[in-house]
Amino acid sequence: MKTEMPQHLPVWDDGEWTPLPSLSGEVSADACVIGLGGSGLTLIEELLHRHERVIGLDAHDVGAGAAGRNGGFLLAGTYDFYHDAIRRHGHARAHAIYGATLIEMGRIAQAAPGTVRFVGSKRVAASPQEVEDCRLQYDALTADGWPCEWYEGADGTGLLLPTDGAFDPLTRCRLLAQRARADGATLYGHSPILEIRGTCVHTPHGRVHAGRVFVAVDGRLEHLLPELDGRVRTARLQMLATAATRELQVPSPMYYRDGYEYWQQLPDGRIALGGFRDKGGDGEWTHDGSPSAVVQQHLERFLREHLGVQAPITHRWAASAGYTETGLPVIAQVREHVWALGGYCGTGNVIGALAARGVAAAALDGDPSGVRLLLGPDWSPAVAAGAPFTR
Incomplete structure (x- = not known):
């Protein structure tokens, strides 16, 4: 396998971002948010609206995790297809979650202007069995009045979801971070968390004293908060991208084989392709965020043989994402004044933002309705969502 970019940068990284400073010394705030991805930055926005003094920390930088290294899909609903x-x-x-995600996608577009294209998405079946599953999904969506069209084209048979979209996830995170700083938040990068002791957050060169701590990371959540070990598990998701090409036209994001493979064409013609997590075996349940030869070989073969694209591969990268047994996120107050949110099962672009809004309302307003929308009426702050992860 030839790797053209040894730094494993995602295709979204234009190299123009000025890195955040690292934390040095002792600082204090009303709230400390750990994780500067989409959910963490949305949470910071919500806290600022409530007049909180906020400090945000990230082990690397803005959008350096899955939030800025994913496939750039905005999809309505949960990890499961609607009928499931x-x-x-x-x-x-x-039904309520599906409607809420549609509204949230509009918020994402408004908050990060120029990054979102509402071009729909296509689910293309990889087998006759999946065609039948697409019919079940179609029946469930149309019965509830959600926009959905049956699709048959040269690239296969399946569904067109016209309300979905594509976007640049890293630029979105950077725009959110710029606005958060302009609105008064203090953000630090390259400040990995060594320990959360009470509501004091320790990094290699500094400490944050806060009234509340929010751990808003997806992958490796169980590493930062061992209480969640067994309820969320980290997997590696891998992608590659090509130089601009006219070998095919992909007008909307595509997903295939029940979503295991997914790709889109960027406005400049580049193809971004991800998937084959299941082909990497147990080795893909890992905290290692580097691409692996096995999965990258599957991706390259699919690119060349299935999509018919021979353009040079310019990027190969991976990201860590959290998965739960339920397909719904973990949202919990794991310690006194310490909250956790993550485990988005690959749906963090939209579900993560909803989780952040729900946590802010639950923790500061005493209003759990946003979290209960996602996790059900029996949710309570001190109970992590979902059964222990057994797979």
């Missing part, structure tokens, strides 16, 4: 979500979570909750 109805079966697993009940019709009322599946």
Whole structure:
């Protein structure tokens, strides 16, 4: 396998970002948010609206985790397809979550202007069995009045979801960070968390004393908060990207084989392709954020043989994402005044933002309705969502 970019930068990184300073010394705030991805930055926005003094920390930098290294899809609903979500979570909750994600996608577009293209998405079936599953999804969506079209084209058979979109996830995070700083938040990068002792957050060269701590990371959440070990598990998701090409036209994001493979074409013609996590075996359940030869070889073969793209590969990268047994996130007050949110099962672009808004309302306003929308009416702050992860 030839790797053209040894730094494993995502295709979204234009190299123009000025890194955040690292934390040095002792600082204090009303709230400390750990993790400067989409959910952490949305949470910071919500806290600022409530007139909190906020400090944000990241082990690397803004959008350096899955939030800035994913496939750039904005999809309505949960990790499960709509008919599966109805079966697993009940019709009322599946319907409510789907509607909430549609609203949230509009918020994301408004908050990060110029980054979102509402071009729909396509689910293309990889087998006759998946075609039948697409029919079940179509029936469930249309029965509830959600926009969905049956699709048959040269690239396969499946569904077109016209309300979905594509976006630049890293630019979105950077825009959110710029606005947070302009609104009064103090952000630090390259400040990995050594310990959370009470509500004091320790980094290699400094400490944050806060009234509340929010750990808003997706992958490696169970590493920062061992209380969640067994309820969330970290997996490595891998992608590659090509130089601009006209070998095919991909007008909307595509997902295939039940979503294991996914790709889109950027406005400049580059192809960004991810997937084959299941082909890497147990080795993909890892905290290692570097691309692996096995999965990258599957991706390259799919690019060349299935998509028919021979353009040079310019980027190979990976990200860590958290998964739960339920397909819904972990949202919990794991210690006194210490909250956790993550485990988005690959849906953090939209679900993560909803989780952040819900946590802010629960922790500061005493209003758990936003979290209960996602996790059900029985949710309480001190109970992590979902059964222990057994797979």
